[in-house]
Amino acid sequence: MSEDLLHFIWKYRLFTTQDLHTESGKTIQIFHVGNHNHDAGPDFLAARMVIDGIEWGGNVEIHLRASDWDRHRHQQDEAYNNVILHVVYEDDKDVYRADGSPPETLELKPRISAAILPRYRELMSGMWWIPCEKMIHRVPSFHLSQWLSRLLMERFEYKISAIYALLEQQRGSWEDTCYIWMARSFGFKVNADAFEQLARSLPLSVIGKHKDNPLAVEALFFGQAGMLEGEVFEDAYPQALQREYAHLRRLHSLQPMGGATWRFMRTRPGNFPTVRIAQFAALCLRSTQLFSIIANTKDIGSLETFFDELPLNHYWLGHYRFDSSSSSGGNQLGERSVDILLINAVAGIIFAYGKYIGKETYIYRAIALLEALKAEDNTVVRRFSALGIKAEQAAESQALLQMKAFYCDKKKCLDCGIGLQLIKHDE
Structure with a gap:
């Protein structure tokens, strides 16, 4: 178990939610787990839940062990006074906020499926071309399509940051x-x-x-x-x-x-x-x-x-x-060279301009351009094809390139839509 995995489990509610109780015996009903915070401060912000019949809005802090609260010196940090729930894998110690009050604690260890940790380990320990090489075929086509659509937008956003920097220059x-x-x-x-x-x-x-x-x-x-x-x-x-x-x-x-x-x-x-x-x-x-x-x-x-x-x-x-x-x-x-220019230069310029002036018609045109062009023919696209993930359009090949570079190569399976489906998959 790692803290990143525990964040993942909390974010997607991959734990038994029936008959939830804090360690002090209070009932919990979760409306919103909060917004994942990657900066300083509590791990999830603006969560909403009912604890012992009272509705609360505030932050959630997550640790592997409750004692990590003290080890990270949160008991001295007023930024953690608005933590409404301390979520831990193991509750090994009573802890207190800077104002002296104890946060309610939820232990997840007995509520997590025994299959989740082995799946996560399999992804993290594999030495394959992509971590999920032996499992990706399990992901339903609908979820794969949805994830590739999101990756395409990420690809555009990644490219236009360079265009905007150039525009400023x-x-x-x-x-x-x-x-x-x-x-x-x-x-x-x-x-x-x-x-x-x-x-x-x-x-x-x-x-x-x-x-x-x-x-x-x-x-x-x-x-x-x-x-x-x-x-x-x-x-x-x-x-x-x-x-x-x-x-x-x-x-x-x-x-x-x-x-x-x-x-x-x-x-x-x-x-x-x-x-x-x-x-x-x-x-x-x-x-x-x-x-x-x-x-x-x-x-x-x-x-x-x-x-x-x-x-x-x-x-x-x-x-x-x-x-x-x-x-x-x-x-x-040649035809393929023209396609590469349209994919890498023209579509990016159109998308960037649309975002810059706030006109979605240009954004849709950029997406339509990639959907109309054939998928690129390169090593990454061919390897995905061999795994059964075949790209027909440039929109799909661009999404696969984004996934390989920013998720697979960095083993960010917990942030990947495919990783989510594989870890939460019930057999």
């Missing part, structure tokens, strides 16, 4: 925020940080001044990426980029980032940063008002089209890198 400019956020997504994990650094080093306002000159925009991106510094190129295109960037660098007082920041190793040619930078430059050539396009495009098909057939320089039809020709096949964004 950009002084409330949604266009600049979207530009940097989209650039980061073009890094596709491996080069995400490098892409963000690139976008921060190249203001959107500078790009806007040259939006009618494709060579200038491409030179700005590749030059700021540090890919033109000190190189002696054979092909005419990179030579032209070098000349153009030398002029633009002086004009706008630009400082390029280090070229060594970019990662080519263990990356497929289609994901080379040179190709992704060319694609992102083409996207900005299509429109420097990325946020306006995203916020005002309601049709999902039109959003997908916005990333199709980008005005990519013809040089990239036969190259993955400078001075190295290949039969690249076009180097346009």
Whole structure:
């Protein structure tokens, strides 16, 4: 038994509630167990219950043993004077509040099912990919669906915190925020940080001044990426980029980032940063008002089209890198790449904007977008599929990624909807 588990048992009333009595013999009827408090002070706040015929409102403190009250020095802390019930696993000692009065005590040990502790131990002690790997099939599909829906909202909230931080840095400019956020997504994990650094080093306002000159925009991106510094190129295109960037660098007082920041190793040619930078430059050539396009495009098909057939320089039809020709096949964004951008960048921006201005229509649009896209194909999603949890939509795969990272990997089974169903399950 752990105190966390005891909190869990109290929160979900996983104990026999018939004929409840305090250790002093007073009857108890619980209306509300209270709100779980993760900060300083009593464990559950604003509980409501009737004790010996009198209705009480106040706090609940939980300990494994009653003597922990003294060990934690609550008898000296006036914040615990409003504890209306002391819930313990074992009542081993009489305790008193700071005002000298004893709190009513409820011992749960004889009221907890003998099956709960073994289930909890099985979850905590397993060395599986996820703690419930051998049990997750027991969870009814209805409960699983409900939990995934909640996880999707958690996923959005997790992502928009980063967007809001970026928005504050950009002084409330949604266009600049979207530009940097989209650039980061073009890094596709491996080069995400490098892409963000690139976008921060190249203001959107500078790009806007040259939006009618494709060579200038491409030179700005590749030059700021540090890919033109000190190189002696054979092909005419990179030579032209070098000349153009030398002029633009002086004009706008630009400082390029280090070229060594970019990662080519263990990356497929289609994901080379040179190709992704060319694609992102083409996207900005299509429109420097990325946020306006995203916020005002309601049709999902039109959003997908916005990333199709980008005005990519013809040089990239036969190259993955400078001075190295290949039969690249076009180097346009593939269908799966577009889906990843819509999932990781576009949906988050729409959701964040909706929350920011208080309009639920944007929130619903973000959710509808993920429900319309296919589930991601990655190691986590495939492992869940092997366990019988198959994601069909991106909404479901995003929820599974959230669960794996924030619940399974941290063994927070007591906070997980699946863990709840497994521990309380009656066989």
